[in-house]
Amino acid sequence: MNVQPWGSFGAGESGRAVVGIQRLLREHGHSLTADGTYGPVTAAEVASFQADRGLAVDGVVGMHTWPVLVVPTRVGDTGEAVRAVQQFGLVRFPGDPELVIDGVFGPLTAERVRFFQESWGLTIDGTVGPETWSFLGAARLPWPLVKVGTCQETNWRVLGSQHLLRQHGAPIVADGLFGPLSGEAIRRFQQARRSRFVSTTVGQLDWPELIVTLQQGDAGEAVRAVQTLLPGGLAVDGVFGPLTDAAVRDFQGMFAPPKDGVVGPITWHTLLLRLFD
Incomplete structure (x- = not known):
């Protein structure tokens, strides 16, 4: 909670974080459309995911479900988890083009991830692990981190x-x-x-x-x-x-x-x- 500001998303929510959730579910083999709307189908797929992994089944992606749902991604990876990262945009400056959502974690995606990590005081390694995912999946603008070192x-x-x-x-x-x-x-x-x-x-x-x-x-x-x-x-x-x-x-x-x-x-x-x- 203090260093990983996971948001909570459920029925009726919409936006980029919901698209990310849907693409991550697809990465785990669930069949649904990544349309950015947290409707009954998404809630049912989340509930199924939670049941399969022994989590509390409530159909809501919160601080206990996010860490199990996310998939670490890095340069060279491909697939829906990479698309989930790319659809957040991750522009460096206003007016920059957003990332192409092609599912390929190439040099430009890595550069944008590092900039995002630096901007929030995260570990700058170009890998989207739980810490970086938690800031991508925050429900509102989080407070940044200051770490030893x-x-x-x-x-x-x-x-x-x-x-x-x-x-x-x-x-x-x-x-x-x-x-x-x-x-x-x-x-x-x-x-x-x-x-x-x-x-x-x-x-x-x-x-x-x-x-x-x-x-x-x-x-x-x-x-x-x-x-x-x-x-x-x-x-x-x-x-x-x-x-x-x-x-x-x-x-x-x-x-x-x-x-x-x-x-x-x-x-x-x-x-x-x-x-x-």
Whole structure:
């Protein structure tokens, strides 16, 4: 749940994730049309799949069914599971052509998969395994990951996560390298709040608890986190002054309305998404 944000899909749903589910069912030998509509036929095939594999039979593809349904795919693979990946589009930039859904995992598909993995802070290996599938199969935009071993050059959220951990009292240096000390800091942060889904990765359950609502006049490590995430090269001084306020409003005007200068959950979440390079 924390590092694999599987969505839940059932009767009445539609869209790319449903097409992916249908193509994965076809990969497992089920006969149905990949039309993107989760109707009675799809629900029945899902229920059959669940029964065959000893899962709870409810006809819904959720966090327990997804990991059994997905098929790891990589360069050289062919078939319906590859088509399931390709139909998600995986464009690098707006205006890029979407992948051709030909069922062949070639170099272009691998390139787009790696870009997708980098964009969400996943392991960048070009293979669509459970972690990558979980982000493809999310029901809504997930929070990205920050993992031990990543640095600011490959995951621009590292400094932000470190400053937020410092805001909550973690005795670490915000150095742009999410090493063992940072990993231990997030593990301790998690342990103080829950008994499950504890790891050294900053994930879905962590960001909403790490972030702090901010506005002009505030100061501290959380402000530094915002300043590292905003475009434009702001001074990271931890003071939410007029320049930071203007940068926040500019960002909100483009990506995260309302343009009110308050850095709340929506603005934080949008700052952590890959919206520009």
